[in-house]
Amino acid sequence: MKTPIYGLMAEFENPTALAAAARHAREKGYRKVEAYSPFAIEEVNEALGLHHNRLSLIVLCGGILGGLTGYLMQYYLAVIDFPINVGGRPLHSWPSFIIITFELTILFSALATVLGLLGLCGLPMPYHPVFNVPRFALASRDRFFLCIEARDPLFDRHDTAEFLSSLHPREVSEVAH
Amino acid sequence: MSDDQRDTRSVQSGRPTVIAPGHTFGSVTDKISSIVLTRRTPLFWFVPFLVASALLMVFLAAVAYLFVRGVGIWGIRVPVMWGWAITNFVWWIGIGHAGTLISAILLLLRQSWRNSINRFAEAMTLFAVACAGMFPLLHLGRPWLFYWLFPYPNSMNIQPQFRSPLVWDVFAVSTYATVSAMFWFVGLIPDLATLRDRARNRIAKVIYGILAMGWRGAASHWQKYETASLLLAGLATPLVLSVHTVVSFDFTVAIVPGWHSTIFPPYFVAGAIYSGFAMVMVLAIPLRAMYGLEDLITMRHLDNMAKVMLATGEIVAYSYFFEAFIAWYSGKPLEMFAIWNRMTGPYAPTYWLLIFCNLVFPQLLWWKKIRTNIVWLFVMSLDVLLGMWLERYVIVVVSLHRDFLPSSWGIYSPTIWDVATYVGTLGLFFFLFFLFIRSMPMISIFEVRTLLPQAEVTEGVEK
Numbered sequence: 001m002k003t004p005i006y007g008l009m010a011e012f013e014n015p016t017a018l019a020a021a022a023r024h025a026r027e028k029g030y031r032k033v034e035a036y037s038p039f040a041i042e043e044v045n046e047a048l049g050l051h052h053n054r055l056s057l058i059v060l061c062g063g064i065l066g067g068l069t070g071y072l073m074q075y076y077l078a079v080i081d082f083p084i085n086v087g088g089r090p091l092h093s094w095p096s097f098i099i100i101t102f103e104l105t106i107l108f109s110a111l112a113t114v115l116g117l118l119g120l121c122g123l124p125m126p127y128h129p130v131f132n133v134p135r136f137a138l139a140s141r142d143r144f145f146l147c148i149e150a151r152d153p154l155f156d157r158h159d160t161a162e163f164l165s166s167l168h169p170r171e172v173s174e175v176a177h
Numbered sequence: 178m179s180d181d182q183r184d185t186r187s188v189q190s191g192r193p194t195v196i197a198p199g200h201t202f203g204s205v206t207d208k209i210s211s212i213v214l215t216r217r218t219p220l221f222w223f224v225p226f227l228v229a230s231a232l233l234m235v236f237l238a239a240v241a242y243l244f245v246r247g248v249g250i251w252g253i254r255v256p257v258m259w260g261w262a263i264t265n266f267v268w269w270i271g272i273g274h275a276g277t278l279i280s281a282i283l284l285l286l287r288q289s290w291r292n293s294i295n296r297f298a299e300a301m302t303l304f305a306v307a308c309a310g311m312f313p314l315l316h317l318g319r320p321w322l323f324y325w326l327f328p329y330p331n332s333m334n335i336q337p338q339f340r341s342p343l344v345w346d347v348f349a350v351s352t353y354a355t356v357s358a359m360f361w362f363v364g365l366i367p368d369l370a371t372l373r374d375r376a377r378n379r380i381a382k383v384i385y386g387i388l389a390m391g392w393r394g395a396a397s398h399w400q401k402y403e404t405a406s407l408l409l410a411g412l413a414t415p416l417v418l419s420v421h422t423v424v425s426f427d428f429t430v431a432i433v434p435g436w437h438s439t440i441f442p443p444y445f446v447a448g449a450i451y452s453g454f455a456m457v458m459v460l461a462i463p464l465r466a467m468y469g470l471e472d473l474i475t476m477r478h479l480d481n482m483a484k485v486m487l488a489t490g491e492i493v494a495y496s497y498f499f500e501a502f503i504a505w506y507s508g509k510p511l512e513m514f515a516i517w518n519r520m521t522g523p524y525a526p527t528y529w530l531l532i533f534c535n536l537v538f539p540q541l542l543w544w545k546k547i548r549t550n551i552v553w554l555f556v557m558s559l560d561v562l563l564g565m566w567l568e569r570y571v572i573v574v575v576s577l578h579r580d581f582l583p584s585s586w587g588i589y590s591p592t593i594w595d596v597a598t599y600v601g602t603l604g605l606f607f608f609l610f611f612l613f614i615r616s617m618p619m620i621s622i623f624e625v626r627t628l629l630p631q632a633e634v635t636e637g638v639e640k
Contacts, residue, residue, distance in 0.1 A: 014631060015631075015632060015633070016634045019634045022396075034395050034397065035395070035396035036393060036396070037396065038202060038206070038623060038626055039367075039623045039624075039627050039632065040399035040402065040627075041634060042634075044634075045399070045400045048396055048397075050396060050397055050400045053404055055404045056404065056408065059408050073328060074339045077328055077336045077337075077339070078339050081336060082334070082336035084338070086338070086340060089340065093340055096339060096345075097339060099345040099348070099419075099423060099426075100339060102419060103349050103352040103416075104348070104352070106352055106356065106412050106416045106419075107352040107355060107356065109408075110355070110359055110412050110413075111359070113408045113409050113412070114359045114405070116405070117363065117401055117405040118390070120401050121395075121397075121398045121401055121402075123392065123398075124390035125391035126391060128393060130393055137374040137375070138374075139374075139393065139394050140206075140367070140370045140371040140375075140394055141203055141206045141207075141371065141374065141375070142203040
């Protein structure tokens with residue numbers, strides 16, 4: 001009985017090979033598949049069925065919250081908390097409140113984008129098993145990796161390794177936990 | 178020059194390519210990361226860095242003296258209470274605009290040539306905003322009470338006046354600084370991961386590792402990352418246009434002749450981009466030569482930036498013309514006098530020098546020979562930076578020094594402390610910038626990879 005592993009990882013030399021491998025893995029029925037590349041590749045996202053994410057919705061919520069915060073803060077402070085008569089102008093002089101409302105809408109949306117991105121990606125992440133593969137350091141340089149995880153129902157240490165080898169990778173390695 | 182052009186010209190189109198041919202994913206990664214990680218820190222880094230550090234000391238001395246003696250050490254006197262401080266504020270914040278334009282607007286417009294200049298242009302934005310922020314803060318008189326500008330529950334029971342453009346400015350500039358910093362940092366994450374994986378030095382590995390936050394280039398992350406980049410670009414675009422608009426409100430909301438004009442917001446934004454591209458050029462031209470980056474920042478980049486400068490310069494020229502025309506057409510004696518005073522008053526030489534620097538001289542950019550000549554472009558960029566500074570000087574000082582009643586007129590001249598503070602912020606800017614190019618990849622590595630022909634998926638991938 002060998003120790004359990006995180007998954008099996010195949011290394012490819014170019015984005016075309018990675019996209020083809022990702023497509024084959026999906027066609028074979030694997031679902032816990034992740035591709036690693038030094039830049040975003042649209043075809044790989046297609047092959048892995050990555051179409052939507054919830055980031056836009058998070059940013060929309062952030063923007064609405066920011067806009068409401070900006071306007072209501074000014075309304076509360078200028079009309080209720082600290083009413084001050086400037087040349088008889090109305091306390092609720094909404095046109096002059098628009099700018100700060102706009103700025104806070106942008107600020108909250110941008111914060112929501114960054115925090116949402118980190119949250120959805122699970123970053124910061126101090127440890128991840130894929131870094132146990134020595135050659136994985138090249139994933140941030142010029143190599144392309146496809147990893148089939150052990151928690152996939154179809155995963156079999158021997159069969160999956162054979163399947164990955166059939167995709168003509170540079171090499172296939174086991175990813176230790 | 179001719180070498181450059183021959184190298185960067187693609188065979189088919191005859192146009193210079195974005196990236197010189199012959200690069201691979203590995204070679205661009207090594208080339209850009211080696212500047213930070215392995216190459217010896219060159220002499221041409223130390224010399225400007227030491228000069229910038231010396232100027233930073235001048236800044237600290239000027240600020241220390243300002244804290245002790247108050248803003249009276251500057252030349253500001255009634256009626257010109259804004260003087261160099263606000264001139265420099267508007268100039269610096271304008272310079273920042275080009276960085277956001279390159280990183281956000283050109284991303285939305287799918288101008289892929291921006292990929293090799295956006296990183297240091299964004300850094301330039303951050304540092305320019307830092308320099309800009311100094312002036313309104315120091316100009317407050319009691320800078321340590323700056324936080325009174327923000328609404329917060331306080332025992333004095335007072336709140337900021339939200340009908341005042343000066344409070345709008347606080348929100349606009351602080352939002353701009355925050356969003357620019359986040360945009361820059363998010364753009365850095367994949368490159369920080371590259372540096373983490375390539376660093377040999379243990380300390381460097383740990384620091385870049387912490388900053389990269391465990392980025393591993395997973396497809397599911399890249400997909401969200403691309404969405405985030407587009408969203409941030411979409412947010413930064415209206416933001417950058419709003420910032421200089423709000424800065425122009427500092428002037429237009431006042432009824433001073435020469436300020437109270439609806440042309441100011443677009444005119445300020447165009448001028449900001451004009452001077453910002455000039456600063457990008459001033460930084461890019463020596464950097465590419467010193468670090469041998471001519472294959473990544475090619476003549477095509479410089480040519481394109483020169484075209485943006487030319488276009489925004491024409492918008493600025495149009496604004497100058499209409500500012501004068503409307504003053505005449507309005508039939509208002511005060512408005513007419515304000516423009517006439519600019520052209521013929523005691524500050525007339527600054528006005529005509531500004532017209533020469535911003536309008537006349539840059540017309541040479543219509544010629545491709547000039548746009549592809551490094552020396553000309555460098556001189557042109559310095560000229561535009563000077564011209565845009567003079568523009569703000571003319572707007573601030575000349576409008577204020579003769580407003581309504583001759584009894585309240587006065588003449589303004591800066592003191593040595595004005596000069597020291599301004600030159601000091603130049604020191605702060607270049608100090609931060611040289612630290613940045615030493616410690617961070619000054620060109621976005623992962624975005625340059627996507628410009629290579631190998632990045633294309635060549636065989637059809639159907640679902």
